Amino acid sequence: MADFLGIHGTALAVREQRLQLLAANIANADTPHYKAQDLDFNGALNAALAAQRGGPLEQGSAISTATTNAHFLRPSSQPSLDGNTVDGDRENAAFAQASLEYRASLSFVEAKVRGMLTAITGQ
Amino acid sequence: MSNLPIFDVAGSAMNAQSVRLSTVASNMANADSVSGDPNAVYRAKQPVFTTEQVGANPALQGVRATQVLDSQAQPIKRYEPGHPLADGNGYVYAPDIDPVAQMVDLISASRSYQANVEVFNSAKETALATLNMGR
Numbered sequence: 732m733a734d735f736l737g738i739h740g741t742a743l744a745v746r747e748q749r750l751q752l753l754a755a756n757i758a759n760a761d762t763p764h765y766k767a768q769d770l771d772f773n774g775a776l777n778a779a780l781a782a783q784r785g786g787p788l789e790q791g792s793a794i795s796t797a798t799t800n801a802h803f804l805r806p807s808s809q810p811s812l813d814g815n816t817v818d819g820d821r822e823n824a825a826f827a828q829a830s831l832e833y834r835a836s837l838s839f840v841e842a843k844v845r846g847m848l849t850a851i852t853g854q
Numbered sequence: 855m856s857n858l859p860i861f862d863v864a865g866s867a868m869n870a871q872s873v874r875l876s877t878v879a880s881n882m883a884n885a886d887s888v889s890g891d892p893n894a895v896y897r898a899k900q901p902v903f904t905t906e907q908v909g910a911n912p913a914l915q916g917v918r919a920t921q922v923l924d925s926q927a928q929p930i931k932r933y934e935p936g937h938p939l940a941d942g943n944g945y946v947y948a949p950d951i952d953p954v955a956q957m958v959d960l961i962s963a964s965r966s967y968q969a970n971v972e973v974f975n976s977a978k979e980t981a982l983a984t985l986n987m988g989r
Binding site: 755757759834837 | 859860863864866867870871874903904905908911913914915916917962963965966969970972973976977980983984987988
């Protein structure tokens with residue numbers, strides 16, 4: 732039952748983590764010395780899946796460990812005087828894309844849930 | 855702090871940007887407030903932004919306007935003996951505020967605020983869609 736959602740449940744959680752990081756970047760677009768952060772989605776997803784397959788680790792902790800390890804500081808596209816590496820437009824675009832990807836993952840999960848509901852109710 | 859830290863992050867940024875908008879408004883409003891005493895002249899205010907951890911994840915940083923600093927720029931001395939506030943030598947002192955720089959700051963703060971409202975709305979939509987799963 733745990734892997735009923737397959738890859739999509741984990742993917743959804745990792746995508747949420749990435750959305751949060753991008754939101755933090757946008758929030759700190761004017762904070763001196765703030766370094767733009769990002770998440771290596773591929774790496775985080777693979778690590779989380781491997782951890783879940785490998786042992787009795789809780790799904791939540793597997794995901795949080797994997798996303799913490801996949802953090803990286805995104806290099807800035809151009810130097811700024813206050814040491815901030817956030818590029819507002821790039822960040823907005825990345826957030827929009829990440830938000831769309833989240834919706835995509837969500838629709839996969841939702842399809843699974845709907846399928847299961849149909850099977851349960853038998854209608 | 856909550857289960858949905860993205861709202862805290864965007865909210866903290868909106869709060870900080872609105873502090874910045876307020877300081878700009880205050881600076882613009884007082885650009886022409888003269889005084890007869892150079893030490894009593896209005897000083898341009900500027901907020902200082904620092905990161906602030908939101909929730910349990912140390913990577914997730916919100917923002918906070920920790921303090922509002924007074925500008926150290928010297929007041930502008932003008933010779934206006936007819937001015938009611940003029941000092942003994944006929945001088946009045948005006949704050950050294952550059953309205954163009956203030957307008958730039960205003961636009962920048964307002965754009966950043968809007969970007970965070972955008973983030974907030976889109977996070978709200980995705981959260982609602984997730985909560986309505988299976989309905």
